[in-house]
Amino acid sequence: MSEKNNYIQGKTGPWEVVIGLEVHAQITSKAKLFSGASTVFGGDPNTQVSFIDAGFPGMLPLINNFCVEQAIKTGFGLNAQINKISIFDRKNYFYADLPQGYQISQHLYPIVGKGYLEIELEDGTVKRINITRLHLEQDAGKSIHDQHPNKSYIDLNRSGIALMEIVSEPDIRSVEEAQAYIKKLRGLLRYLGTCDGNMEQGSLRADVNVSLRRPGEDYGTRAEIKNVNSVRFMGQAITYEIQRQMEILENGGQIDQETRLFDASKGITRSMRNKENAHDYRYFPDPDLPPLVLSDEEIERIRALLPELPDAKKARFIRDYQLSAYDAGVLSSELETVSYFETALKHLKEANEKSIKQLANWIIGELFAALNRDSLLIEASKVSPQSLAELINFIYEGTISGRLAKDIFTEMWETGEHPDKIINAKGLVQVSDEGEIATVIEKILNENQDKVMEYQSGKDKLFGFFVGQVMKVMQGKGNPTIINKVLLEKLKS
């Protein structure tokens, strides 16, 4: 556990930032939380709306059990308690894109209770962030204000889509921790298949609660920054908010408890509404929906559906493959990276500590570098996991040298060809024939009689020079092990 502090030095002394996150994650589900309408992103406005989602008279909500299952899965992922009884409440407020005049949510009795998530920081320390709860709720529609000079348009496609609100305790103490938390959570949700984690499309967005306090003192008044929709914006918003609050506090002012919006174009937060104007949501249990009651069998059935989670995977990579904690972490944190690694693993001819380590190095090294260069995600990699595994197989068998492999990889990246084709086409197969190598070595030694003398009189360093010369003549195709062996014999004689 990390005990180091992240105090911020102000003019009047040190400050500690206290952060809690409320993350809204759109549940991966074909249908909405209380209707059968589709949830596909990007449909024409108001084409994915049932009369239920549009709040028409006499329409009644019906719980989508798949969404319930998704919330339970996520609860397990958060090491959390699953509540066998939870209750849907109405959160009442008026807005044009809220058709029913209330949002169905879970107020006092959420489906998932206390849990935690462990985040790893850059210095390798692990910190536990406690989760307060996870509850189910429906999303509102979308108001579009820029299509007409004095009218707003309403798109209800999003209305009624299932969300999980995941609330953390105020355990986060820095921008780095906040970002590590959201990344870890995003990775987890994607692993579980309960949310696609797409922050750009709004599938994952966070309300960030930020306050400052003097170390050791009680929590200060917090401001809530609404709907932050990228990891980078989260960093900017918190950084700005820390400066803003510090300036107020250091000048003897007080922080208003208010809701603020992050303006990404200016990198600042600004006030949206203060406590006085805060809504009175008049929560009460939704009489249209009976309490959600889960049986032990149902909960256990869902637990059995869980895939191996990132932390467990990382531990297994370290234990079974002897990967370093760092490598194992990198390879296990994102679903697509894991998938690439594990697919490649299946195509290794001989999967052992050495070949797996080599594979890990190639993914984290060459592959990541190439992806970065072309700004590609790993799922769009130009070298497939099978191809990369084949390349590793050639290296492992000694068909090609590591140096040649890098050239072949470049070729694979550019052409999308399998390594065997490239090797055959260019005649890049490693030469391991002792006779052939001996001929080259003899030639080099003849041409460099003086260096041979120097070596034999004790200048050992020259061995590398001879290897280099041989490799040069053999255009890098010589098997280095054989070269070393033969060269040593020849120089001795």
Added chain:
Amino acid sequence: MTKLTELTLCEARDGLVNKQFSAQELTQAHIEKIEETRALNAYITETPDIALKMAQASDEKLAKKEELRPLEGLPIGIKDLFCTKDIRTTAASKILDDYKPQYESTVTQNLWDAGAVLLGKLNLDEFAMGSSNLTSAYGPVISPWKIEGNDRQFVPGGSSGGSVAAVAAGSALATTGTDTGGSIRQPAAFAGIVGLKPTYGRCSRYGIVAFASSLDQAGPLTKDVRDAALMLKIMASHDPKDATSATIPVPDFEKLLSGNISKLKIGIPKEYRVEGLNPEIDALWAQGIEWLKSAGAEIQEISLPHTKYALPTYYILAPAEASSNLARYDGVRFGLRVPGQTLDELYELTRAEGFGKEVKRRIMIGTYVLSAGYYDAYYLKAQKIRRLIQQDFEEAFKKVDVILTPTTPTAAFAIGEEPKDPVTMYMNDVLTVPANLAGIPGLSVPASFTKEGLPLGLQILGPAFEEGRILNVGYVLEQAAQFKEKALKLRTST
């Protein structure tokens, strides 16, 4: 032969099967009756063309002697709170304006599937909020009942005022109603007909404009108990589109009308001798006890100790739910829109113009009792009392099989003579709301008259899903009371 509009639903059914008349003749007679009694203002929307078309289809089926559906060719009216596809549905509110739903309520769909014929949509208190039918945006309904030598017009009760007036006037064989705090039973008592509020969950709420979701329940209004049994059998169903719909099988209620109630234990709750109970009603109650006793039932005084809290509890919970249920009438997607400069102004103007006074009052009360700082004192406390009222009934039904009470504390009042303060008006519901709070079924059977000649009803309450039992007790009361015969005498003497 009896006039077609004077037949009961079951009599008309038998007449159709025996080819005494056609569905079109039967329907035409009712259409004419609607025209004749238009002054009662029972219908908001008349659908004669649809009715005749449906009747024609029924006649074709009747001619083919195919397997006949239970309500084949029988013309009925629908309270205008049930959504009917492509047919204007108003909830008697201006805010729904010319709203035509694109969907059909489950209850009405069940009726059409059974072969019933739609005569039109019936007037009611706006959003079913009222006990007089005076709050309708389409004007009050006038009761067909009059006092001899007196021009005063009486209220039919509410909120299902149009539904009871149509049945009493013979402009529908039967009608549907909804009952949130007595809206079926109270007007049934005022209009001298039978009204049944089933167990909560018995009839689907899908497609019924919501007033208070945890209390709303649809039920039939009919000329006699047998008709109510027939109607409920069709209206009730398990509906996967309503999460609160019951999965308990629906029995053939008509078959349960044995008329035998010997050894049945009848509970008489002492707390129902409420203040303001009309002495004539008290006398009727005593008479009802005697009737049941002579039919072999055992009478037992019982206590429902939390009865006095039922009315205030109801008038916290029902408005609370209503305030939220009616938030969707905002001028944005359907119904009335009064444009404004801002979104808030659009809301304010639309709702100010669209809702009537009583609806506004209840939205205000409901909003208040759910507000931060008041929630615990009002809503939460009311929920706890509701649980106690439910327990009262659970305890009572361990000792007795049904409970007998009057339906209303008074008879119908004349239009213009209604209580001017809402609380006195709400007193009308004092004997009916406990059943809604407990979710149990209640039946009102017309049993007697005031000395002026206005109908009075008795109420039978039963345990959840025991509609068959209360219908059978109602059947016995009906035979003992001879209400119809007395009414006929009363009418012919005037």
